[in-house]
Amino acid sequence: MLLAETILASGGHAPGVEHVAPADIMTPADRYQELFVAVQSGRVFPDSKSFVDCVPRRAPEAILRAYRAGNAAAGFDLSRFVAENFTPEPVVASRYVSDPGQSLAAHIDGLWGVLSRHPDDHAAHGSLLPLPHPYVVPGGRFSELYYWDSYFTMLGLAAGGKHRLLHAMADNFSFIIQAYGHIPNGNRSYYLSRSQPPVFALMVGLLERHGLRQAVRYLPDLLREYAYWMDGADGLCPGEARRHVVCLPDNMLLNRYWDDRDTPREEAYCEDVATAAAGTRPAADIYRDLRAGAASGWDFSSRWLGSPDDLSSIRTTAILPVDLNSFLHLLERQIERLSRLAGDEARAVLFHRRAAIRRRAIDRYFWQPEQGAFVDYDWALMRHRPQVTAASAVPLYVGLASHHQAHRVAATLAERLLLPGGLATTEQHSIQQWDRANGWAPLQWMAIHGMRRYGLYAQARDLSHRWLATVAGLYAREAKLVEKYAIGSAPDGLGGGGGEYPLQDGFGWTNGVTRMLLADYADHHAHHARAGRVRH
Incomplete structure (x- = not known):
C-alpha cells in the first residue's frame, strides 16, 4: 500500500485528500524501459522533458508490449508509434495576452x-x-x-x-x-x-x-x-556521509544536496548522457551530481563545478551549501517554536540545541571574515569554495547572521555582485544560467529582506528599485514576465540566457516576488509601467 493511501485510511489532516486517487510512482524510465531510451535517444521530441510529461493513451504495460512486439519490424516508425500512444501535455500559459493598458x-x-x-x-x-x-x-x-x-x-x-x-x-x-x-x-x-x-x-x-x-x-x-x-545521520563517523548528511572532522553535522538515483535525469536524458560522455569520472558519479545540482534549484552554476566552463566537472555532493544549511537552521528553530506552542517542552529543548549547534557549524565552515561573506565549503577537499555568490544573503534572510556579519555581507554583495539591474547570481561569467550576469527573483527577495532584517533599509531599497526597474522594463516592451533577467547593463528589461532550455515566460516566482515588492514600494515607477508602452 502506498503511504498516501495509508494516510487516507488513517484520516490525515490535509482537507480534501479523500478525493485523491493513489499516485503511480513509477517513473517513465522505469515504466517504459527500452522504449524510454529509444524515444529520448532518438530525439522524438526536441525537449527531453516533453516525453516524460506525456500521458499514455492506453495502459502503459500494453504500450510497452506493443513496442517490443513491433519495433524490429521493417518500416517501424518510432515517432508515429509515440504519436499514436501518447498525448503531449499542452503548454497553456503562453496563451495569456496582457491588455495594452494593464x-x-x-x-x-x-x-x-x-x-x-x-x-x-x-x-x-x-x-x-x-x-x-x-x-x-x-x-x-x-x-x-x-x-x-x-x-x-x-x-x-x-x-x-x-x-x-x-x-x-x-x-x-x-x-x-x-x-x-x-x-x-x-x-x-x-x-x-x-x-x-x-x-x-x-x-x-x-x-x-x-x-x-x-x-x-x-x-x-x-x-x-x-x-x-x-536520515542516516545516526552513527556517522568523522569524514563519512550518508544521503544528505555529512559528518565533519570535528563531529559536526552539516547537509548537502543529494538525489537517490545515479542515472540520467529523465527530463534531461540526452543532455546528461552527453555531459557524462564528455567527462573523465564514472558516469554514475556525474549523473548523481547533476541530479543533486537540480535538487539545489541552481541548475546549473559554476558554484557546483570544478571547472567553470565544464559541466562534466560538477561535484555538487562534495559541497556543503550555505543556503541549504541556513534553511535547515530555520526549520530547526521553527520546530522548536511550534513544539513549545504545542506544549512539548522536551522537543523544544532538543531542537533549540540542534539549531544552536548548526549555527556554530555555519560560523565555523561558511563564514569567511577576509571576504566578508558566507561561502560554500568543499568537504571532500576540506577547503572553502573561492567565489562569493548570492547565497551569502540567505543567513541574513533567516536571521542567523550576527549584526557584524550582516553588514559585512551587504557591503560585499554591493561591491562584488550588484549590477545595474539587480544582484548577480555569482561572480563567474559562464554558459550556465545560475551565473553572472543573470538575476533571479528569489535571490533578489532574500537579499532585500535579509538586509531589511538588519536595518539596512537604504541598501534594500536600492536593490528593490533596480530589480523592479528591470522587470518593468521588459514588461513595458514585451507585455510579460520571464524566468530570469540579464542584469549586467542598464536596467532596460532583458531576458536572461544560458542553461539547458530557452527562456520561459510566465513566471511564477518572478510574479510573486515582483507583486510583493510592488506592495512594499508604492512609490516605484514600475507601478506606472503599462504593457507594450515603453517610456522614453
Missing part, C-alpha cells in the same frame, strides 16, 4: 488563474502526481508544482489577497509530505528521488504572518521533512 500588478493578478492547475487536470498513468487542491505552476515548460519556486510564488498570492489559493498551496505540500515523507523537486514521479531547498517552514511562517492558519497544525509535516533531510 499595469504590472494587474497583469500579475490576472496570471494566477492562467498558471493554476486543478485536481481534475491529473490524468491517469502519467508522471504527474495527483494533489487534492488547486496549485500554481511556474509557466512555460514547467507545468507542475515546484517546491522552492512555490514559496516565492506564494508571496505574490499573499500580496494580491489570493488567500484561498495560498491555503491550497500549503495544504498540497502538507499532503505531499504525508504521502511521500518529503517534498520532491516537483509533483512528478521522476522528481521523487530528490527534494529542493527546504522552504516549507517559510511557507508556514507566511501563512502565520497573514493571520491565515494556526501554524501548529503543520508541526508533524515539519518534523517529517526534518527527518528526511537528516
Whole structure:
C-alpha cells in the first residue's frame, strides 16, 4: 500500500485528500524501459522533458508490449508509434495576452488563474502526481508544482489577497509530505528521488504572518521533512556521509544536496548522457551530481563545478551549501517554536540545541571574515569554495547572521555582485544560467529582506528599485514576465540566457516576488509601467 493511501485510511489532516486517487510512482524510465531510451535517444521530441510529461493513451504495460512486439519490424516508425500512444501535455500559459493598458500588478493578478492547475487536470498513468487542491505552476515548460519556486510564488498570492489559493498551496505540500515523507523537486514521479531547498517552514511562517492558519497544525509535516533531510545521520563517523548528511572532522553535522538515483535525469536524458560522455569520472558519479545540482534549484552554476566552463566537472555532493544549511537552521528553530506552542517542552529543548549547534557549524565552515561573506565549503577537499555568490544573503534572510556579519555581507554583495539591474547570481561569467550576469527573483527577495532584517533599509531599497526597474522594463516592451533577467547593463528589461532550455515566460516566482515588492514600494515607477508602452 502506498503511504498516501495509508494516510487516507488513517484520516490525515490535509482537507480534501479523500478525493485523491493513489499516485503511480513509477517513473517513465522505469515504466517504459527500452522504449524510454529509444524515444529520448532518438530525439522524438526536441525537449527531453516533453516525453516524460506525456500521458499514455492506453495502459502503459500494453504500450510497452506493443513496442517490443513491433519495433524490429521493417518500416517501424518510432515517432508515429509515440504519436499514436501518447498525448503531449499542452503548454497553456503562453496563451495569456496582457491588455495594452494593464499595469504590472494587474497583469500579475490576472496570471494566477492562467498558471493554476486543478485536481481534475491529473490524468491517469502519467508522471504527474495527483494533489487534492488547486496549485500554481511556474509557466512555460514547467507545468507542475515546484517546491522552492512555490514559496516565492506564494508571496505574490499573499500580496494580491489570493488567500484561498495560498491555503491550497500549503495544504498540497502538507499532503505531499504525508504521502511521500518529503517534498520532491516537483509533483512528478521522476522528481521523487530528490527534494529542493527546504522552504516549507517559510511557507508556514507566511501563512502565520497573514493571520491565515494556526501554524501548529503543520508541526508533524515539519518534523517529517526534518527527518528526511537528516536520515542516516545516526552513527556517522568523522569524514563519512550518508544521503544528505555529512559528518565533519570535528563531529559536526552539516547537509548537502543529494538525489537517490545515479542515472540520467529523465527530463534531461540526452543532455546528461552527453555531459557524462564528455567527462573523465564514472558516469554514475556525474549523473548523481547533476541530479543533486537540480535538487539545489541552481541548475546549473559554476558554484557546483570544478571547472567553470565544464559541466562534466560538477561535484555538487562534495559541497556543503550555505543556503541549504541556513534553511535547515530555520526549520530547526521553527520546530522548536511550534513544539513549545504545542506544549512539548522536551522537543523544544532538543531542537533549540540542534539549531544552536548548526549555527556554530555555519560560523565555523561558511563564514569567511577576509571576504566578508558566507561561502560554500568543499568537504571532500576540506577547503572553502573561492567565489562569493548570492547565497551569502540567505543567513541574513533567516536571521542567523550576527549584526557584524550582516553588514559585512551587504557591503560585499554591493561591491562584488550588484549590477545595474539587480544582484548577480555569482561572480563567474559562464554558459550556465545560475551565473553572472543573470538575476533571479528569489535571490533578489532574500537579499532585500535579509538586509531589511538588519536595518539596512537604504541598501534594500536600492536593490528593490533596480530589480523592479528591470522587470518593468521588459514588461513595458514585451507585455510579460520571464524566468530570469540579464542584469549586467542598464536596467532596460532583458531576458536572461544560458542553461539547458530557452527562456520561459510566465513566471511564477518572478510574479510573486515582483507583486510583493510592488506592495512594499508604492512609490516605484514600475507601478506606472503599462504593457507594450515603453517610456522614453
